[in-house]
Amino acid sequence: MSNGQNGAELRLVTPGMAIGPSAGMRVGSGALAQNDTIIATRLGWVKQLNNTVSVDPINSAYMPRSGDLIVATVAEVRNNLWFMNINGPFQGLLPMSLAPWKVEFGAARQHMGIGDVVLARVQEVDECHNVVLTMKGVGLRRLNQGSVHSIPVTHIERLRGEGNATIQRLRDACDCRIIVGENGKVWVDGDADGIAWARQAIDLVHTSGHKKTFEADMSALEKNAPNNGDA
Amino acid sequence: MGGYGDVQLLRDDGLRLDGRKLDEMRPVSIEAGILPAADGSAMVTHGLNVAVAAVYGPMEAHPRKIQRQDRAVIDVRYNMAPFSTSDRIRPGFNRRSREISKVTAEALESVVLVERYPRSKIRVEIEILAAEAGTRCAGLTAAAVALADAGIPMRDLIVGVASGKVEGIVVLDLDKAEDNYGQADLPVGILPNTGEIAFLQMDGDLSPDEYNLAMEYNFKAAAEIHEIMVDALKRRYEGGEN
Amino acid sequence: MVELVPTLLRQELARLAEDDLRLDGRGQWEGRDVDLQIDCLYNAEGSAKVVMGKTIVYAGVKFELRTPWPDRPSQGSLMCGAELRPVAHRKYEPGPPSPQSIELGRVVDRGIRESGCIDMESLCIVPGEKVWGVMIDIHVLSDGGNVFDACGLAAIAALRTAVVPAERFDVGEDYTLKVKGTPIMASFTRVGGRYIYDPSEEEELGGDERIHITLGDEGHLHSLQKGLRGVFTPAEFAEIFDVAHQRCAELRKLVATQEGN
Numbered sequence: 020m021s022n023g024q025n026g027a028e029l030r031l032v033t034p035g036m037a038i039g040p041s042a043g044m045r046v047g048s049g050a051l052a053q054n055d056t057i058i059a060t061r062l063g064w065v066k067q068l069n070n071t072v073s074v075d076p077i078n079s080a081y082m083p084r085s086g087d088l089i090v091a092t093v094a095e096v097r098n099n100l101w102f103m104n105i106n107g108p109f110q111g112l113l114p115m116s117l118a119p120w121k122v123e124f125g126a127a128r129q130h131m132g133i134g135d136v137v138l139a140r141v142q143e144v145d146e147c148h149n150v151v152l153t154m155k156g157v158g159l160r161r162l163n164q165g166s167v168h169s170i171p172v173t174h175i176e177r178l179r180g181e182g183n184a185t186i187q188r189l190r191d192a193c194d195c196r197i198i199v200g201e202n203g204k205v206w207v208d209g210d211a212d213g214i215a216w217a218r219q220a221i222d223l224v225h226t227s228g229h230k231k232t233f234e235a236d237m238s239a240l241e242k243n244a245p246n247n248g249d250a
Numbered sequence: 251m252g253g254y255g256d257v258q259l260l261r262d263d264g265l266r267l268d269g270r271k272l273d274e275m276r277p278v279s280i281e282a283g284i285l286p287a288a289d290g291s292a293m294v295t296h297g298l299n300v301a302v303a304a305v306y307g308p309m310e311a312h313p314r315k316i317q318r319q320d321r322a323v324i325d326v327r328y329n330m331a332p333f334s335t336s337d338r339i340r341p342g343f344n345r346r347s348r349e350i351s352k353v354t355a356e357a358l359e360s361v362v363l364v365e366r367y368p369r370s371k372i373r374v375e376i377e378i379l380a381a382e383a384g385t386r387c388a389g390l391t392a393a394a395v396a397l398a399d400a401g402i403p404m405r406d407l408i409v410g411v412a413s414g415k416v417e418g419i420v421v422l423d424l425d426k427a428e429d430n431y432g433q434a435d436l437p438v439g440i441l442p443n444t445g446e447i448a449f450l451q452m453d454g455d456l457s458p459d460e461y462n463l464a465m466e467y468n469f470k471a472a473a474e475i476h477e478i479m480v481d482a483l484k485r486r487y488e489g490g491e492n
Numbered sequence: 493m494v495e496l497v498p499t500l501l502r503q504e505l506a507r508l509a510e511d512d513l514r515l516d517g518r519g520q521w522e523g524r525d526v527d528l529q530i531d532c533l534y535n536a537e538g539s540a541k542v543v544m545g546k547t548i549v550y551a552g553v554k555f556e557l558r559t560p561w562p563d564r565p566s567q568g569s570l571m572c573g574a575e576l577r578p579v580a581h582r583k584y585e586p587g588p589p590s591p592q593s594i595e596l597g598r599v600v601d602r603g604i605r606e607s608g609c610i611d612m613e614s615l616c617i618v619p620g621e622k623v624w625g626v627m628i629d630i631h632v633l634s635d636g637g638n639v640f641d642a643c644g645l646a647a648i649a650a651l652r653t654a655v656v657p658a659e660r661f662d663v664g665e666d667y668t669l670k671v672k673g674t675p676i677m678a679s680f681t682r683v684g685g686r687y688i689y690d691p692s693e694e695e696e697l698g699g700d701e702r703i704h705i706t707l708g709d710e711g712h713l714h715s716l717q718k719g720l721r722g723v724f725t726p727a728e729f730a731e732i733f734d735v736a737h738q739r740c741a742e743l744r745k746l747v748a749t750q751e752g753n
Binding site (some may be wrong): 031033034036037049051054058060061062076077078079080108109110146147148173228229238 | 370441443480
């Protein structure tokens with residue numbers, strides 16, 4: 020019954036702040052048990068789900084997990100692999116064997132050069148943050164057109180909306196293809212008006228997605244959407 | 251401490267030159283998230299001191315020799331702007347700023363959950379724009395708010411505060427004249443929730459009793475500043491309902 | 493640290509340029525809103541803060557007494573330095589001033605110095621013995637693009653508020669530094685093949701060479717600088733020179749308004 024996501028006033032906590040007694044509770048992310056108390060370790064909203072207390076951080080760096088779909092940029096090319104900027108603390112490594120093409124040793128550069136943007140998946144992450152990427156899989160490819168936008172990783176869920184409702188709303192309004200990378204990079208492709216509108220909408224989610232005024236602001240923005248007439 | 255002794259720092263009515271009571275701190279205000287390019291940031295105005303802190307990271311630790319396989323390192327730079335003091339400071343790192351940077355980094359490493367980010371570095375840049383005694387404390391407070399703003403996991407915040415002694419009397423939060431002509435200064439970094447101490451320096455002359463009183467003042471001030479820090483962090487997201 | 497330039501960004505900037513558009517919706521010669529505050533630093537003898545979009549810059553003026561150069565016994569000196577501090581962006585690394593910082597400081601310095609807005613003779617206290625050295629230090633706290641214009645504006649605005657601290661140095665009474673004129677810088681970057689005024693961070697990242705023009709009150713040139721890899725034509729310069737006149741006049745008015753308050 021104690022689902023912190025609905026109803027009751029949400030609590031904003033700062034690091035070190037006591038959330039409640041630890042007896043009978045499990046400690047989730049963004050919190051830790053100290054003596055008999057659960058304390059917050061991050062600035063964020065308290066979540067209590069079943070018997071687990073956690074803090075949803077307001078801000079966070081991207082920490083890759085295996086399976087994540089991400090938008091990455093080639094940072095370095097070697098004979099048989101690429102190093103990718105994945106918007107996290109460490110670069111990701113794409114070996115030749117996980118590229119979508121059959122690559123001869125020494126020919127990596129012919130397929131992708133520095134600055135190229137790709138849709139990739141995180142294959143593996145070890146405890147020392149070594150990140151291996153793969154581009155073998157449906158839809159994984161080099162992105163040859165379109166535009167890349169940024170959003171804090173903590174806002175991704177909000178950008179998608181429940182059951183992807185929000186992101187679908189954006190796609191419909193601007194008639195663009197939009198892919199949200201788990202690493203906070205959002206790829207948008209369509210005509211110039213559509214991309215420009217999508218940029219504004221993504222910024223709105225970023226700046227006021229957590230505010231009560233968001234729905235009204237979003238509706239106002241939708242009135243100026245390129246696809247407004249058809250909707 | 252200057253310790254000249256011939257400058258009057260307490261008025262006949264027992265108040266200090268600027269009218270403060272012995273255990274009264276200068277006004278403090280804090281704003282979080284003031285630097286758009288940084289991952290986290292804060293500005294602390296403490297009396298006439300202005301300290302700005304920015305946090306970048308976690309990011310891969312470079313150069314490699316500073317990398318730790320089991321945890322993140324915190325790379326702090328405390329720097330006074332050339333125009334921050336009455337005599338211009340030549341730009342660049344000096345012995346004083348190196349020492350303050352080192353002990354500040356170690357204090358922050360005591361609260362940040364550094365083991366979450368092996369081989370990483372968290373950059374903390376502290377810039378003093380105006381100095382009027384107590385910049386290392388204002389800088390430490392700013393750094394703690396900036397780290398929290400950046401979403402870095404920490405087991406507590408840290409509050410920088412100082413007490414000292416003027417004309418043989420223990421006072422809270424020395425201003426410039428008191429710092430120049432006083433007899434002792436005791437800057438500390440206090441973990442407001444646990445009551446532990448992560449930063450400690452002192453110079454001058456304090457008896458054990460005076461030390462205890464100065465510490466008592468520091469803890470009292472830390473509780474007040476902590477509220478201002480929490481308010482600054484919350485204010486940034488006011489109107490929020492997730 | 494060299495920043496990675498995504499090919500998609502360059503591609504998008506080129507496409508926008510074809511339609512005469514910019515990423516943030518501005519016109520080709522449109523600047524961001526500028527927020528200027530003067531007299532905002534407690535220990536500086538003159539100070540200013542400039543906010544332009546995500547760019548934040550402080551400038552502070554300090555004075556020192558020094559002996560004049562032997563060949564100019566009755567002249568004081570002026571020095572302007574800028575630091576792109578590592579606080580300002582993740583791309584800036586700690587260490588001695590980078591070539592970028594030095595270029596930035598020197599371009600601002602030349603614009604102010606060569607405009608003649610400070611009469612060096614007026615900085616003399618005792619010829620051959622004692623003159624004022626005026627130092628403007630510019631501190632970039634956040635680089636959100638076009639730090640040059642922000643630094644130029646902060647520096648001249650700070651200088652114009654400066655009060656000579658004669659009492660503290662025991663050489664008479666404090667007085668306001670005499671500054672004749674308001675040299676202003678206007679910067680242009682080639683983005684998607686054409687020049688634009690006041691580049692944002694993304695436009696600088698995906699753009700090419702830049703040109704900085706500092707104009708005095710009469711519209712005369714006092715400093716020019718071309719930076720980064722690239723070339724331009726005389727016709728291109730003529731066009732941005734015209735724009736520079738307008739933008740500089742507007743910013744000069746902003747300085748005057750702030751001083752009036």
